[in-house]
Amino acid sequence: xxxxxIILIAAIALLLAGSCSKDPFTTDYxxxxxxxxxxxxxxxxxxxxxxxxxxxxxxxxGVQVVVKNNDGWLHVTGGQAKIESNSPxxxxxxxxxxxxxxxxxxxxxxxxxxxxxxxxxxxxKDYLPERILIxxxxxxxxxxxxxxxxxxxxxxxxxLPEFMVGQLNDPLNxxxxxxRLAMVKGNPLAFExxxxxxxxxxxxxxxxxxxxxxxxxxxxxxxxSEILQPLNLEQTYFKVSDQQAVNLGLPNYYFDRYANEQLxxxxxxxxxxANASDGYGGIASTPADVVKFYDALVKGKVVSAxxxxxxxxxxxxxxxxxxxxxEGFEYWQFNEGSTPQFGHEGDGIGCSTQVFFVPDNxxxxxxxxxxxxQLFGPYLFKITDMKRELCRYAANWSE
Numbered sequence: 001x002x003x004x005x006i007i008l009i010a011a012i013a014l015l016l017a018g019s020c021s022k023d024p025f026t027t028d029y030x031x032x033x034x035x036x037x038x039x040x041x042x043x044x045x046x047x048x049x050x051x052x053x054x055x056x057x058x059x060x061x062g063v064q065v066v067v068k069n070n071d072g073w074l075h076v077t078g079g080q081a082k083i084e085s086n087s088p089x090x091x092x093x094x095x096x097x098x099x100x101x102x103x104x105x106x107x108x109x110x111x112x113x114x115x116x117x118x119x120x121x122x123x124x125k126d127y128l129p130e131r132i133l134i135x136x137x138x139x140x141x142x143x144x145x146x147x148x149x150x151x152x153x154x155x156x157x158x159x160l161p162e163f164m165v166g167q168l169n170d171p172l173n174x175x176x177x178x179x180r181l182a183m184v185k186g187n188p189l190a191f192e193x194x195x196x197x198x199x200x201x202x203x204x205x206x207x208x209x210x211x212x213x214x215x216x217x218x219x220x221x222x223x224x225s226e227i228l229q230p231l232n233l234e235q236t237y238f239k240v241s242d243q244q245a246v247n248l249g250l251p252n253y254y255f256d257r258y259a260n261e262q263l264x265x266x267x268x269x270x271x272x273x274a275n276a277s278d279g280y281g282g283i284a285s286t287p288a289d290v291v292k293f294y295d296a297l298v299k300g301k302v303v304s305a306x307x308x309x310x311x312x313x314x315x316x317x318x319x320x321x322x323x324x325x326x327e328g329f330e331y332w333q334f335n336e337g338s339t340p341q342f343g344h345e346g347d348g349i350g351c352s353t354q355v356f357f358v359p360d361n362x363x364x365x366x367x368x369x370x371x372x373x374q375l376f377g378p379y380l381f382k383i384t385d386m387k388r389e390l391c392r393y394a395a396n397w398s399e
Contacts, residue, residue: 044067052076054386058382064368075287081251101346103297104223105279109207111303119144120145123141132206142193147204153193157184176276177205203280208278231302252370253350254370254372281348312326314331347374361394365390
């Protein structure tokens with residue numbers, strides 16, 4: 001079973017860490033809530049509650065899980081949204097999605113492909129201006145599809161030393177798009193385009209810029225007009241200011257900076273990072289809106305059936321033991337012999353999320369926790385183990 005994709009910050013980089021001031025968000029947790037009723041007799045309720053409570057006891061601050069399947073909706077929470085005010089997680093509150101955003105971005109690209117505005121096997125030079133292309137080695141060999149499925153070979157900007165040191169030393173001063181492209185410039189491709197797989201946030205930053213260039217609209221405008229408004233997703237947001245985060249009732253976010261299980265409130269850092277994650281991680285949403293989006297997507301109500309199938313065209317890397325990625329979807333197999341599961345994870349410095357679809361039992365599972373696993377240490381294993389256990393349970397579920 002392949003491991004979850006995680007940015008591992010080298011331990012030595014911690015020596016460069018400057019102080020990150022304590023987050024001021026210590027008021028009670030008062031989120032704007034999803035308006036739907038959880039089925040109190042949902043047959044998965046007790047098992048999911050048991051799994052959540054097990055990991056709360058192991059030190060995860062708070063967890064939010066939503067399920068939708070033939071038995072209806074289920075909303076289960078555990079732990080605290082804000083440790084400082086002893087505020088419990090409430091069902092239905094919004095949170096940052098981070099890389100789950102990539103599925104939305106891929107769907108936006110697919111819609112432009114359906115309109116014949118974009119041809120997926122055309123080169124980037126057909127859709128991006130020279131001022132962007134000059135930052136990219138090998139751009140004359142890279143297609144739109146290679147960005148979608150992470151086979152471009154372009155380095156991951158968020159794993160570059162300049163980016164990571166900036167996160168640790170000056171986390172509230174996030175690099176702009178121009179500054180991130182400048183970090184990428186001069187870095188050779190990791191491999192010949194189209195010959196291997198390497199997950200790279202840079203690919204989806206470029207897809208955002210490509211969408212904006214060919215449509216003349218901002219990413220946020222496209223997200224609203226092409227996805228949010230048609231699906232009536234009124235609690236999904238692209239980029240959220242600190243004040244909006246307070247108004248929306250986002251939880252506080254925590255980080256085990258020194259891998260000693262002493263959690264630090266880094267809410268403002270997590271918010272700043274999310275706002276600078278653009279088309280690869282800049283969406284915040286309530287669980288119900290995420291599940292409704294995925295439900296519509298897999299039912300062919302967002303993109304066409306042929307586009308959805310294209311998004312599930314899995315590729316593997318040279319060292320992969322199973323398929324890795326489609327076009328905006330990650331691949332999983334938690335039930336041997338079953339139809340593969342798919343969806344996407346997301347990881348911020350202070351949170352971890354996942355949306356997981358099981359075709360065989362029509363279950364959509366959403367997971368959100370308000371502590372990060374971006375560093376090798378106890379929380380990397382706690383969060384990953386919890387996600388695996390929940391996904392395995394959903395993948396093997398039958399009444």
